[in-house]
Amino acid sequence: MRKGTFAKLFSVTTAVALAGSLVLPLAPHTAHADRGVVDLWKAIKPLTTIASAMNTGAHPDDEHSATLAYLSLGKGVETSSIIANRGEGGQNEIGSELNNALGIIRTRELEEASKVTNVKLGILSEDTNDPIYDFGFSKSPDETLEKWGEEEVYERLIRKIREHRPDVLIPAFLNVPSTHGHHRAINVITVRAFEDAADPRVFPEHLERGLAPWQVKKLYVPASEKEYDVRVPVGEYDEIYGASYLQLGEESRFMHKSQGMGRHYDEGPGFNYYKLEKSVDGLNAKGKENKTAAKEPDFFEGIAYTFEDLADEVRGAPGGGKLAADLSKLQKDADEVIAAYPSFARVAEKVHKMLTDVQQAKAAVQAANLGDGVRADLLHRLKEKEEQLNKASAEALSLVAKVKPETGELVAGQTTQVTVTAYNGGQVKWDQVKLQLHVPTGWKAKAVGSTSVSQLGYNQTAKAVYEVTVPDNEAYFHPYEKPVMTADVAVAAFGSTSVTNAVPSDAVAVLPGFSLSTSPSATVWNTFKPYEVIPVKVTAKNYHPGKANAEITLALPSGWTAEPKSAPVSFEAKGETKSVAFTVKPSAAVKPDQYTITAVARGNGKESRHGAQVIRYPHIGTTYFVQPAEVTIQAFDLNIPEGIKVGYVSSGFDNIDQYLQLVGVNVVPLSAKDIESGDLSQFDAIVLGIRAYGFRPELIPSNARLLKYVENGGNLVVQYHKPEDKWKPELAPYPITIGTPLIEWRVTDENSKVTMLAPDHKIFNTPNRITDADWDHWIQDRSAYNPSKWGKEYVELIQNGDPGEEEFTGTFLTANYGKGTYTYSSLVWYREIPGLVPGAIRLFVNMVSLKQ
Incomplete structure (x- = not known):
């Protein structure tokens, strides 16, 4: 059925006076006069085909960007990307936002990335704290689907397939043990959905929403050069875009800045490979039974690709002759639009003619004697074409x-x-x-x-x-x-x-009239010091359009008191901020537990208990996260050495230093100058944040100074690194090699059993005695990127692993070096400390207090 590819209906020489590669770095760029020509082509290319494809993934950045660029920008195929969650459980390479705030950033990045490749985006997670949440690394699709709610995530995927009605379905990953459990889970439900999306008995409630069952024609999965059915020439250079599809895909990946995505690739041949996993009856599954069969030219072999193909399908139906003529006319219209490029006025004329013909074809489909399935299919494709024509009109009319x-x-x-x-x-x-x-x-x-x-x-x-x-x-x-x-x-x-x-x-x-923020937003109350009070500062920002007055109070746990009990604030204009300081005294009956204080503003006839976190970055613009204005207080026993002073080398990926300050540790952030030439001996401990060697360029040249600091009696604590963070075994005083592949060297079950191998070691006893209870209530993970080899000089402190797997003993290592101590830890402190996990805080204080 597949017709021949379109001939080149225009000379590109007049259109190729373009700015060159669109694979641009992160900085803003001057507007180029030729971008209108490129955007015009981007808008009219989809008019040439009625085919569609869908790529499914688990997280923002999972999309096969180069393939999507080839399909959408190169072939004009209606292309969609369906992503499960919003990446809330990841790290942030551009700021300190984590959890839901990070999910908001990654969602906006994904939206902007999709614009680059002209891809329709769908996200299965519908809310903050949605069940389909990025809960961290998982080794198992079963664990992932259990935590997400298998029925819920599957219903939403089936719904997206029935909404978008793709001809071709492509999960981004395989279901293999070496792959993240989230990725495997999406593969599992995508493969299953190939049949179920067409079954009216599966989620029949969709019919009430006007969503009919839909049979995808082909399902492809990622493959290798050695065994594939389709190879996508992502290295093809497109003269109009001035880049290869690989480069165009990377332009979209550069939008994922919070994940440090995007690479610069040279021009040249390159391919992505896919294997045909399933297909409907009558479509040849080449390469399945007959390994010597010819490869497929592309994903759409045997699938209606043009309006002429649709005309062939309906020509034999009763009264289908006229409808076939209408569809053939649309093919001619599309050819004329392409032939008119790059003349904006001529393209506009042809686009509006095609728009008239599409509307007439929709009426003809409604009147034709067709089966409900055929009618629904044609109307869906014509509706998509109408949307595309509206976009093309805007570009052509400037x-x-x-x-x-x-x-x-x-x-x-x-x-x-x-x-x-x-x-x-x-x-x-x-x-x-x-x-x-x-x-x-x-x-x-x-x-x-x-x-x-x-x-x-x-x-x-x-x-x-x-x-x-x-x-x-x-x-x-x-x-x-x-x-x-x-x-x-x-x-x-x-x-x-x-x-x-x-x-x-x-x-x-729409924001709270008085947006409230608390400082701190989370803190520790040391039950060893019941006489101490908790200082709480409430900052109110006025969003009313003019003057406003409010009374600020704190909603406290039973038996707690605050001074003052309330405080009035007055604002002269919108955007003005005022702060009120409270001193909170916990009840004498407070026991180790978690407590919440809520800030309250009453004024202008309304009450506010929320704050609006402004999230603003150049690549995603401005958005907001409205959430309760609360202080979370974790009460537990904590000993801290008097006068301890800690130098902290942040990589920008964690805020552990802030939480150490909250519990009473004197923490000094170290600058490059401090590390290169400052007096390190003044610190009882120096802590390197996660992946610091990869993001603090002064560290490796100054590593000898750090080791000399240890040798002279200092205490150096190094948190986990990846091999790509410029980590080398010899950076440690005795070699430490990080295990690869990384997926096999982590513990994802936060409730997994931990055995202390050296229970009498100072790190477990001074100044806080660590017991089995201190490993309870950890969040998200235990450890990441554990070492696979280390010097015999290290003391192996704990043994831990995921259930049913071999346990690691290199997660937590410490050694004497000269007069000092060196500790390397792959425990995920950057999640546990801000999560106010008591045992993690107690153990971290012990770690920075360690002395020979």
Whole structure:
């Protein structure tokens, strides 16, 4: 059925006066005059095919970016990427945000990455603290699906398949033991969904939402050069984009900055390989039974790829002749659009002609005597084509649509102005330009003046102003919901009307009228010092549009007291902040446990117990995380040596130093100058943060100074590293080799049994006695990137492993060196200490207190 590939219908020589490679570094770039030509091609290429493909993965950055770029940007295939969770359990290479705040960052990065490759994005996790959460590394798909809720994650995947209706399905990973359990789980349910998405008995409630069952045609899985059915030429150089598809894919990966993704690749041949795992009856599964069979030319062999293919499918149906003619006409229209490139005006004319023909074809499909399945399939593909044509029209007409709120930070009950504009940067004069603002149900949007113009010429702007009122009871901003404001710009040209959707450049958020933050947000109360009080500072930011007054109090556990009991604050303007200091006295009856203090602001007729964390980075813009304004207090017994002074070398991936300060340790952050030439002997201990050798360039040249510090009586603590962090065994005083592959050298069960191999060692006894109870209530993991070999001089402190696996004894190593001590630990302190895990804090204090 597959038709021949499109011939080159235009000369690229006029279009290739482009800026070169789009694989750009992280800094902002000057706008290039040729980007309109590239964006125009990006918009019209999808008109040439009706095929679709879906890639599934577990986390942001799991997408097969080069393959997606080839399919979407190179072939014009309707391409979607479905990701399970939002990466909340990972590390952050650009800031200190972790957990849900990190998930928000990674979601925005994924959204921006998807824009680069023109890919439709779907995320199975729908909320903060969603069951489909990145709970950390897993070795097992069964564990992953159990924690996520297998039925829930499977229903959401089936729903996405039925929404997007892909012809080809490609999980990003294989279900093999060497792979992350999250990746394996997505493979398991994607393979299973190949049949189940087509079965009306599976999640029949989808029919009530208008989602019909859908049979994917082919399922491919990653393969190798030695055994594959399809190889994707990602190294092909595209003259229009000025880059290979591998490079274009990496341009999208550069958006994953919180994970340090994106690499620069040279030009040249390269391939990604895939094996056909399943297919519907009648499609040849080449390479399965007959190993000598010819390879498939691409994913879509035997699948309808063009409108002409669809015409062939319906031509034999009753009354299908006219419908086939309508579909063939769309093929001709698409060819004419491509032939008109790079003339913007000619492309616009052909796009609007095709838009008219698509709308006529939709009516013809509705009227034709077709089976429900065929009709639904055709209408879905025509609807997608209509969406693509609207985008193509905007590019060809050089339409720039914008939604510009007077402010993006709103409070419930507020009224503000929002301006919608449409700029004509092209040579085609538009007719009947209409600008419509959309707001959620319950909001009011009243136009102030006209919302349409009869004509708009080159370099002219149409404008509509709306007065928008937020309901008094409106919920706070949610980072994963659709924008609360969008606009449609309808433009008539060449006999048809296209509609362009626009959203504000940054999030428009309904925030607490008084946004509260607490300092600290989490702390320890030492039950050995019941006479001590807890200082709590509450900072309130006024988001009301003008003056406002509030009374700040603390909601305390029973029997606790605060001085003052309340404090008034007054604001003269929006954005102003005021702080109030409280002294909290725990009840005399407090026992080791976790307690919560909540900040409360009452004023302007409302009460707020929440704060809005502003998340702002250049590559993702501004968004917010609204959460309760709380102080978490962990009460437990803790001994701290008097006057201990610790130097901390942060890699930027953890904030352990801040928590050590909270419990009473004098911690000094060390700069490059301190490490290179400062007086290290003043410190009782020096701690290197996780992966510090990879991200603090002064460390390796200064490593001899650090070891000399130990030799002279110092205490050096080194947290885990990966081999790629420039770690070498000889950086330690006695060699330490990190185990590879890394997946096999970690303990993911936070409840796994820990055996102390040297229970009489000082590290387990001074100044805090460590017992088995101190290994309880750890979170997410035990250890990562454990050593596989180490010098005989080290004392092996613990033995630990995941259930059913061989236990590690190199997780926690310490040795005397000269007059001092050197400790290397792969325990995940960076999660446990901010998590206020009592045993981890007690043990970390012992570790920095260690002396010969």
